[in-house]
Amino acid sequence: MARRLERIDRPIKVLTEDIYALSSLRTMLYVAAPRLLPALLVLLIPVLAPGDYFQRVATLAAIYGLLALSWDFIALSTGLVSLGQALFFGVGAYLAGLLNLQFGLHPSLTLLLATVIGATICTALLAPCLPLRGIYFAMTTLVYPLLMARTIEATAIVGGTDGLVGVASFPGVWSERYLILIFLLAAAFSLRRLMTTDFGLVLRSISDNDQAVRASGINLTYYKLIAVWVGAALGSFAGAYFTHLYMFVGLSAFSLDLSILPIACAVVGGLGTLAGPVLGAFILVPLAEMLRDLGTLRIVAYSLLLVALVLFKPEGILSYLKRKYEQVERWVEV
Amino acid sequence: MLPSLLVYGLINSVTLAITALGFSLTYGISRVANFAHGALYVLAGFSAWFFLNRLKLNYYLAALLAIMLTSLIGAAIYRLALIRVRGMPLLEIIVTFALGSAALEALRYFGFLGSHYSLPPMISGSVNLLGVPVDLQRVVLVVVGASLVLFLWLFTRHTRIGLAFRAMAQDEQAAMMLGIDSDFMATLSLALGSALVALAAVVVLPLSFIATESGSNILVSAIAVCILGGLESTAGVVVASLLIGYAQIVTVTYLGPHYQMIVALLAILLTLIVKPSGLFGQQKELEERV
Numbered sequence: 001m002a003r004r005l006e007r008i009d010r011p012i013k014v015l016t017e018d019i020y021a022l023s024s025l026r027t028m029l030y031v032a033a034p035r036l037l038p039a040l041l042v043l044l045i046p047v048l049a050p051g052d053y054f055q056r057v058a059t060l061a062a063i064y065g066l067l068a069l070s071w072d073f074i075a076l077s078t079g080l081v082s083l084g085q086a087l088f089f090g091v092g093a094y095l096a097g098l099l100n101l102q103f104g105l106h107p108s109l110t111l112l113l114a115t116v117i118g119a120t121i122c123t124a125l126l127a128p129c130l131p132l133r134g135i136y137f138a139m140t141t142l143v144y145p146l147l148m149a150r151t152i153e154a155t156a157i158v159g160g161t162d163g164l165v166g167v168a169s170f171p172g173v174w175s176e177r178y179l180i181l182i183f184l185l186a187a188a189f190s191l192r193r194l195m196t197t198d199f200g201l202v203l204r205s206i207s208d209n210d211q212a213v214r215a216s217g218i219n220l221t222y223y224k225l226i227a228v229w230v231g232a233a234l235g236s237f238a239g240a241y242f243t244h245l246y247m248f249v250g251l252s253a254f255s256l257d258l259s260i261l262p263i264a265c266a267v268v269g270g271l272g273t274l275a276g277p278v279l280g281a282f283i284l285v286p287l288a289e290m291l292r293d294l295g296t297l298r299i300v301a302y303s304l305l306l307v308a309l310v311l312f313k314p315e316g317i318l319s320y321l322k323r324k325y326e327q328v329e330r331w332v333e334v
Numbered sequence: 335m336l337p338s339l340l341v342y343g344l345i346n347s348v349t350l351a352i353t354a355l356g357f358s359l360t361y362g363i364s365r366v367a368n369f370a371h372g373a374l375y376v377l378a379g380f381s382a383w384f385f386l387n388r389l390k391l392n393y394y395l396a397a398l399l400a401i402m403l404t405s406l407i408g409a410a411i412y413r414l415a416l417i418r419v420r421g422m423p424l425l426e427i428i429v430t431f432a433l434g435s436a437a438l439e440a441l442r443y444f445g446f447l448g449s450h451y452s453l454p455p456m457i458s459g460s461v462n463l464l465g466v467p468v469d470l471q472r473v474v475l476v477v478v479g480a481s482l483v484l485f486l487w488l489f490t491r492h493t494r495i496g497l498a499f500r501a502m503a504q505d506e507q508a509a510m511m512l513g514i515d516s517d518f519m520a521t522l523s524l525a526l527g528s529a530l531v532a533l534a535a536v537v538v539l540p541l542s543f544i545a546t547e548s549g550s551n552i553l554v555s556a557i558a559v560c561i562l563g564g565l566e567s568t569a570g571v572v573v574a575s576l577l578i579g580y581a582q583i584v585t586v587t588y589l590g591p592h593y594q595m596i597v598a599l600l601a602i603l604l605t606l607i608v609k610p611s612g613l614f615g616q617q618k619e620l621e622e623r624v
Contacts, residue, residue, distance in 0.1 A: 081424045083427070083431075128607040129606060129607055132606060132607075132610055134423050134424070135367055135423045135424075135427065136606055136610045138423075138424065138427060139367075139557060139561065139602065139606065140602070140603060140606045140607070143554075143599050143602045143603055144603075146554065146595075146599055147596065147599040147600070147603065150592070150595050150596050150599065151596060153592055154590065154592030154593055154596060256435075256550070260431070260432070260435070263428060267428070294443075295443060296439045296442050296443045297439070297440070297443045299435060299436070299439040300436045300439045300440045300443065303432035303433065303435050303436035303439070304432070304436050306428065306432045307415060307428075307429050307432045307433055307436075310419065310425055310428055310429055310432075311415055311418045311419065311429070314425075
């Protein structure tokens with residue numbers, strides 16, 4: 001007897017999809033819970049997590065989450081797959097360090113400036129490659145961070161192999177813990193919001209069929225530039241935050257790990273869901289910390305996990321949860 | 335100065351070509367960008383070292399075994415992993431890249447790093463070329479490189495498998511309609527590409543140390559050569575290696591050793607931005623840019 005799995009939307013999901021969303025407390029909760037609960041949980045971390053060590057892990061997870069969010073946004077909106085998130089991260093990190101050390105700017109100001117200037121620099125660097133597609137764009141982005149690191153190494157500018165030491169730290173422990181979480185939540189929710197607007201619709205259609213978008217008389221390059229700028233801004237902020245957190249920036253800001261980890265987070269959490277990569281970061285980063293004793297074997301475990309997920313469970317955690325939340329499944333006979 | 339530039343530029347170019355041929359071959363036939371290329375190179379070096387020093391095998395036997403082992407690993411990568419994500423270039427890159435870095439980091443964890451490991455040269459002694467002393471291992475390298483290019487050229491034009499490879503490269507669907515097993519050919523292409531990089535490792539590594547750090551350098555220079563020459567063209571690989579090889583030697587001589595990799599990276603960037611299909615690529619323009 002042949003059977004197949006049938007999936008049907010839950011009645012309450014159908015009900016909340018249109019105007020009846022606000023008809024009862026239950027439907028309101030159904031809509032709000034998956035958005036508010038995680039946000040609340042994230043905001044409670046600095047209060048609940050025990051000890052400085054776990055606080056630091058949570059902050060790191062948020063930083064990588066931001067980087068993963070930036071990766072997913074660029075991939076989802078324009079279909080450009082970046083293998084060089086480390087470029088955004090490194091440019092932001094070095095800018096924050098330089099602004100702080102050279103001009104003595106306050107961290108709040110360096111974060112802002114590093115984000116804006118860093119995003120502009122990265123966009124300018126990537127602008128010539130924007131017409132490239134698929135594997136070609138991926139290879140170009142892979143090269144940029146390597147090139148940056150080698151150039152700094154060879155010319156010994158901005159501290160050379162020693163890096164910049166003695167960058168100012170955050171004024172207080174609470175601002176250090178909360179700023180990144182709030183920024184992360186704001187970025188995740190506003191990007192999700194952006195994707196539902198007309199502007200987001202155009203971005204999404206670029207990844208589906210760029211020729212059709214161009215045939216509609218829309219300037220592709222303009223949209224791609226904006227998407228890359230936004231993504232680069234998030235990455236640069238993450239880098240700048242990292243610099244102030246560790247009061248140090250070195251060549252490791254351009255390291256390959258920073259390009260792989262966001263992709264791993266996105267694959268674990270669910271590609272193209274925006275919230276998924278953040279979830280993935282909050283799973284993978286603590287996991288990596290637990291495996292710290294293993295040394296470089298950690299990266300082995302990481303890479304193999306990534307391969308296994310890509311091959312056997314490409315769906316991602318968030319997509320799985322979303323399916324369970326919105327649909328009922330049952331076996332029916334064919 | 336000039337003769338030494340000429341000779342060492344040629345040697346550097348052949349080194350680049352011989353390490354890039356495997357990558358180019360695999361990509362040209364099966365469209366799989368094998369980002370585990372550098373890891374396979376290092377793996378081949380260490381397995382040759384292992385066969386030679388631990389199992390006390392004959393030098394040439396050890397080299398042959400290392401090449402066969404690497405080629406089996408390449409085939410296994412396709413059969414066990416890539417076959418599931420075939421046709422999705424991004425996932426192919428993620429999978430091969432992750433497997434490659436897993437292999438390199440595992441080697442590093444078990445202590446295979448630094449300058450403790452090296453292969454002895456096949457022949458010792460040196461000759462004078464244009465008044466420049468060159469040791470015989472480098473001459474072997476150039477001879478092997480040149481004969482490899484010749485062999486590949488003949489192989490892809492005068493054998494059944496070679497012709498099937500070229501058919502796959504030109505039009506996979508049409509090749510399948512003519513009874514060419516696409517998956518089998520792709521497996522073979524990965525096996526052959528890995529064998530080529532292993533051969534490169536065996537010939538090149540006696541000149542320096544076997545180090546896990548060289549894995550990413552090999553990958554980057556292979557990509558640089560392949561992109562500049564056009565991703566699937568053997569002639570392109572030769573011309574691009576000569577260009578990059580001489581450019582590297584000139585910059586290293588006049589600017590310093592740190593600039594060697596920067597030349598390769600800049601070559602990738604500029605080619606991708608100006609002409610993504612490379613000097614000799616026959617890609618369809620629309621597939622690579624909007």
